[in-house]
Amino acid sequence: MCSCRTYVPVIACLSIPGLELKAALLRTPTLALRPAALAPEPQGEPLIGPVTAAAEAAGVRPGMRLGEALATCPSLVLVEPDAAGAERAWEEIVRSLEDAGFSVETALLGVAYFETRGVERLYGGLEPALRRALVAVGTEWDARIGAAGRRFAALAAASVARPGQTVVVADEELPQFLAPLPLTLLPLERNRYEELEALGVRKLGQLAGLPGGAVAERLGPDGRRAWGLARGGVAARVRGRRPPAAVAASLEFPEAVGNELTLRRALAGLVDTALAHPERRDRFVRKVALAARLESGGSWRRTLTLRDATADPDRIRVALAPRLAELPAPVVELRLELVELTEPTGHQLELLAAGAEDRTRLRDGLRQVRASTGSGSVCTVVEVAPWSRVPESRALLVPKDE
């Protein structure tokens, strides 16, 4: 069968607001119906995280100062963040979408983009495909999906959709759809919103109506980008992620451990165990995650991308050990995940190992090159301004004719 319609690729955005709180509430589901908020990060600013509907009804808003939130709603319950639990839950959600045939690009915790082009025929059209995606995610997360021809418009559509609903915005309706939406949808710093509000700009439509040059002059490149998004943004393609490797090792302590030396020893053991995992085989580690279950009931997680992919346990240990000092409380379980592994060819080897013999060989080789190609063919690097922030100003290539 042949269709005469020109196919316009649709970008869908899955949004789960307050995923961190929902994941933390899995341990105490009764709190979901009471005024509750995610407690501030132990070492961060005292700002509360996402809040339940009951807390919102009592006047508490996400991002409020803790003192202000408790004054507004004295019965507010603070829920300990479970970063590792939220990551795990999000990973399961993304995998469910992938199992349903969608190629998913994760933007941040609770927000992911996917294209429906490949599965529309399988599910019988755009809307059935989006409904299938919601079914794959499940009802317990209050997920919503927005779809449009452009990425930002899809995010905006997801932000106005109700839980379990899909909102599709056609290209021709885009300006009217975006115009009444609040500026908070834009990726801007807080003081930028205030600056715009002081200028009387409160809606996307008002920002989109301003001349681009004036916005760039007043707010710089970030403002210019925000202006572009307010007009719909660009139709950037969705790039499906590569599913993370499933190599992990964990260690449960008989009693909570806060001593850094003990934790370092435990980490050393975990690195050896994870590297010896048959799934890893001869691949190198590019990205690792260190997670801990805390005595207080919460969890902690840090990910680290290694500068060079490696399978050297000492290097991984050295890279991860400083993170142990960031643990906010004693630990009952420590877990190491090898999140991303390279192929064996992904490892960049050193061209020449430093050594007297190599240097002599190198000098001989350079002499031969100079003899065959003439004066000026061999250069040396001369540092001229090593302090410069502009890399090409730090050193010059100067002919070395000796």
Added chain:
Amino acid sequence: MVTRSGVAGAAGAEGRVVARFNAPRAARVEANANGTPLDVNHRAVALVREEWRVDDRWWTEEPVARRYFELVLESGENTVVFHDGASGGWYIQRGA
């Protein structure tokens, strides 16, 4: 741009200056709406390791306004690219 008195002296002592070391090379970069690279010279970006800005020489007629990205490509190669605010072009640079 780099011909200051100290530079000329250092170069003069060693010989003729032929090039700047780690000079940027033009690159074909596809970026998303936030300006984050997705593709460098037709090779997909696996992850962005770091991002930083360099704003320098704003007092001269050749100000430097760059947004740098340290990237890992899907081939496993590490690379650094920047978006030049003045020309609007993308460049690959070593030693950044």
